[in-house]
Amino acid sequence: MQSLKGVGRLIEVYAIKKERLVVQTPDDYLENKIDVHSDDVIPSIAIIPFENKGADEDVFYAYGISADLISDCSGAGLIRVASLKDVEKLDYNNMETSELSEKLLTRYIAQGTLWKMGEMFQLSVELYDTKDKKVVWSDRWQEKWDNLPTIKGSLSDGLLKALDTKPKVEKKIDTANPEAYEFYLKAKHKYEKRENMDDTEIARGLLNKAIELDDNLIRAKTLLGTTYMEMGDYDEAMEIYTPALIQSEELSDKQGMGYSLKSIGNVHHERGDYNKSLDYYGRSLAISEELGDKLGIGNSLNNIGLVHRNKGDYDKAFDYLERSLAIHEELGNKLGMGNCLNNIGIMHKNGGGLDYYDRSLAIREELGDKQGMGNSLSSIGGVHYNKGDVDTALDYLERSLAIAEELGDKQAIGSSLNNIGGVYWNKGDYETALDCYKRSLSIHEELGDKRGMGNSLDQIGKVHYNKGDYEHAIEYLEKSLAIHKEIGKKDFEFYTTIYLYLSYRHLGKYYDVKIIHSLIKETENIGFDLNLRLYELLENKSYLESAYKQVEEKAENLEPDIAAKLLSYPIPKAIVEEWEKVK
Secondary structure (H helix, E strand, O other), X not given: OEEOOOOOOEEOOOOOOOOXXXXXOHHHHHHHEXXXXXXXXXXXXXXXXXXXOOOHHHHHHHHHXXXXXHHHHHOOOOXXXXXXXXXXXXXXXXXXXXXXXXXXXXXXXXXXXXXXXXXXXXXXXXXXXXXXXXXXXXXEEEEEHXXXXXHHHHHHHHHHHHOOOOOOOOOOOOOOOXXXXXXXXXXXXXXXXXXXXXXXXXXXXXXXXXHHHOOOOHHHHHHHHHHHHOOXXXXXXXXHHXXXXXXXXXXXXXXXXXXXXXXXXXXXXXXXXXXXXXXXXXXXXXXHHHHOOHHHXXXXXXXXXXXXXXXXXXXXXXXXXXXXXXXXXXXXXXXXXXXXXXXXXXXXXXXXXXXXXXXXXXXXXXXXXXXXXXXXXXXXXXXXXXXXXXXXXXXXXXXXXXXXXXXXXXXXXXXXXXXXXXXXXXXXXXXXXXXHHHHHHHHHHHHOOHHHHHHXXXXXXXHHHHOOOHHHHHHHHHHHHHHHHHHOOHHHHHHHHHHHHHXXXXXXXXXXXXXXXXXXXXXXXXXXXXXXXXXXXXXXXXXXXHHHHXXXXXXXXXXXXXXXXXXXXXXXXXXXXXXXXXX
8 A cells, every 4th residue: 555645545556476577576665655554443533624725715625525525434334433523523723633532532533734726726634543653644735626526535545545444335426527516515514504594595506506517416415405304394305305316226326325215214204204214214224234334324223213212112112222322332433322322211211211311421521522412411301301300300401501502503502492491381480481482483483494493383382372372372383283284293283283272162263173083093102281181172081081190100200399399280280180070
């Protein structure tokens, strides 16, 4: 393996040994020889975003190429690559290589620079081995702008060769059109750094330009679909993902197929169509196994586990999540381990998942993963909330909100405010709950997040209902229901419809009770609050009895002081008092 200066990639050099041929002496090539990773330990690398040495407006080149480089290396097989999110949490420009290695738990650090000068790129790369404390590979070279689409491929090829990792399937270049790839890189940078809906629209415009120039640029299509998927616009996302899958199959683009399948699975999962999501996740898993993509296998197993959890099939869920956890442990991928532990914790009832959440939180604290810490704190708060200990839940949820605000993560801030609003709603402090929900709605509207908007509108309508303000309740609940129907959120549709029809009933308006019965048949695990509302709506005592038994069981599993608090809150108190009247 030779490092030839000014080439920008590693070259395998061979010599033919045969009678009458002059046989080359390997010792003559030691100066440029690359010492390939040879430990039994799985190679681990952090690829630091390349430094932009050119004009500020050219930063997207360095960022986008680095992001795609991380993605390609992550899916190459038995290798652990620090995620871009992990790297971006650090002040990497002001940290020594050894400190970066320690923070990111990787042996190798790859860094580089990119400088666009007219129609040329000046590039440099350095791969450093922190264990042996030496530079494994360094180079400085130039590329023509026309070669923009091949830069990332040459770099990933070199890094993987140095780390003795070979993808099972040769990676094809994404496009031969440099202008299309440039638009894609601009869009990727704009979307990842977005601050509002305007940024998202700009990114979409850039992606459409890239696709117009090269209709086979699958990466651009899947990213375009994701800009709609993450905003809750599932129909639009599916109109992009579905033909992208067909096209990637026609092109034999395995990576494109795998990502399209996973993305379609995500849409079905969000819509609550769990059987379809299992089908697509399973096909995505098969692609990852074919490619030898260990990280992809672990992530697919995790996704399948979450679907089984939502279906209530906990045995299968545990099996898939434990298998996912084992792969992340094999890779030494602590971020993946933290996510799996968090997901396993969700399945434990009555606080049994706290051990998993605490282990997840400890890993994320070790990594300095603020976003992950916020998620774990939110999950722990959720456990205490479900246990009825809402004061402890509030403490964890407010700590989670503080981290989201520190990071400027608007999506997480909106979710945290919704969760905190739920605690105050449960306690009967409707004004504070309403303030939280309205702040959350404002953030989701700014981001164009339909899923978040629908949820916040629903919660605001619910507060107005509990306050006896049925006109305002109807106003918000109808808006919420329209969004849930638009994006296909069946589980939320049931919840919203009950409160909406109760509001209609109080004002003497017509509602179709058949719709409620139809939604009941499609819904599992109805909580005590909705059982109370079904009793009020349908005047069927069996729902009240179910609600009473649920409250009674929850209270029996709590410490006496916490149980007393739970039974003093408006809804549990109303259930107990009503049951005493009618039993």
